[in-house]
Amino acid sequence: MSSEPTSTTEEPHSTSEPTPPKTLKEYALRDPSAAICCVARLTVIVFTLSTVIPIFVSVITSYKVALQASLIVFSTRLAERRRRQQVSFFSRQFLTFMFAEDSGHYLFYCGFYYQYYPTPFILIPLVIYAVIQSSKYLYNAREFLSLGIQSFVIATYQKVAASQDSLYRFVAASEIFLMIIVFLNTTLFGGGLLAPFFHYFFLKWRYSSSRNKYVKLVFYELRMTAQMLTQRPSCPVFIRNITTRIIDSLSYLAPTEQPQTTQQ
Template sequence: MSDTSSTTGPTRSLNYEALKVHIITHKINCGLWLIRVLAIIFSIAYFIPIFGNPYNYYYKVLLANAAISALRLHQRIGRVQFTRQFAAELLSEDSCHYLFYSMIFLYVAPVTLVLVPIILFCILHSASYSLTLLDTLGQNSWWGARLLISLVEFQSLNILKAVAFTEIFLMPYTVLLIFLGRASLLTPFIYYHFLMQRYTSRRNPYTRNMFRELRVVFETTAAKPSMPSFVKQFLMFVVNFTTKLAPIPTPQQQQQQQ
């Protein structure tokens, strides 16, 4: 009886020693996970202002996103080099895009919609790495957390689409912020460059795909016989204007769209 209990006991307990080794071995990945969790907590504190000034938490989320992006850039491209090739590689990284994103809105009055892409990315990536940490602790540990993680992963495609839609919607919204006195005249122009970086991203086709889906929706709506002519003209103006501003896709991007 004593032998049986001694063999089954350790298998049911959590392997904290393995978790400790994992954290020491993967310091940056664990640091990214911790910052993402903090960003989620700061976001909750902003939306549910129980403690302190909610605007402080808003800017903490942006700073956390900047820290995440900087660490991811360090992982992706390593040491800084003062060459044209390095600059081109830097600007092509998604992490550089979202570092730029944080810098844009750090100098703009708080806009709740700005936090949406950051929160969704943090939830998606922290859930993925939480599963790795739970597996390190033990295969049967924290089944409730595993269930929540599986729900997030099941909705990953919808989460990425929601991020892409928010990125696009923020473009006209930044123009509206000028008239509301909450942004400078430069904000839409700077954000336009961010959006073009997202459109030409090598690793993330969701912004390009969302542009295409929105164009189909607008053209289909404009083609309806019951649609008033002024609405048709406005929808087609939006489509044509956006098409002119879009960069020419590379052959690799054209293959992804097909």
Template structure:
């Protein structure tokens, strides 16, 4: 009985420490909430059983993601000032890229694939934040082990999937324009987003996925069974993509 009381007291102190951390770090608490909302509304869009319409769930998932990006910018950037230096800092921030992403897709008709990158990012960072809180409680247990596995073992796979989805969304946006689903300016804005992701200083996965896709397509094009017309068209497309790629600053 005494052992159980001691364990309960330690758990309470641990939970209290985690709650105190969130109370004194309101931005971290807000990020945990916006990421949870992104995941909830993404699931509500895909599985409409929560009493939320699909269109509303789609918009709210993107707005929650936009709020996450805005909070991250608040953490990482100095106080706003209208200057060239501040804008230069803003443009290279990954959170600014995803703020543009969320606003772009939130102002157009639903495109299901657009929810995958923001949901995966929200899931990964929600797990990382939750793991930090579990560690602060001092008792990992099975939940802590599962969160640690996601953060440490699956992070690379999740980021690669995000990067691949970002690339695949480009032709999807173009087809959506031809179908009259999104506005004519959407492909130009989305190309700017992809260019920013390609040039990202903190996240190399977009460049890696472009490289791997190029190698895979070239491997198919140079197979003996590939018709010459298809090979020429494919190589021309690869050349166009390479010319459109932005320069990448060396670190």
């Protein structure tokens, strides 16, 4: 009986690992989409600052450029997630997929508020996400940066990483309180009539997100804080009644929890 000869030697190319990048360009070309997102996020940061201190261009232009850069980021991330989960673009499942994805939420967010009156508060969630993700990318690429920039990147990354949970909570709080700003802008200054309705649905998507717990967590903390303050004897009765009605109304409007089924 004959058997196939087995070789104990391995060919070099079968176990060889990719050559480590030697320059920032080579590092970026390893993952072009991540590099594009990093550049877009840095653009968001620069032009968000420009809406507060308009050095380069006008506030309106800075606002729109920041949203355009954010659209690039979230559309790229959504496309990556779609390919990873093998969701067909021309299918009913794709729409469900978009409403379930955090990137899909913010894709709608940027698209809707692009035509809205320039409000720097709208850019707060976008710029915080940009700082968190760009600092992580630049930290991983720090060896290809100059010493001065490298020190700044390391210090920024360490501060962001240490306070990341607080930053995500702040993003969630800004998403929630933006509803109040949008409502006041609509009722007092004649802002877009559709804005409060859109932001309500946006908050429903964020509240129901399976990957982002912070909106639900901040809502719960705000509710507990309000109830604790109104239960004090010094709190006027009419304020307690108004607060209770607001909490009951928000609880009624909140998405219902879907029971989780276990697959066997």
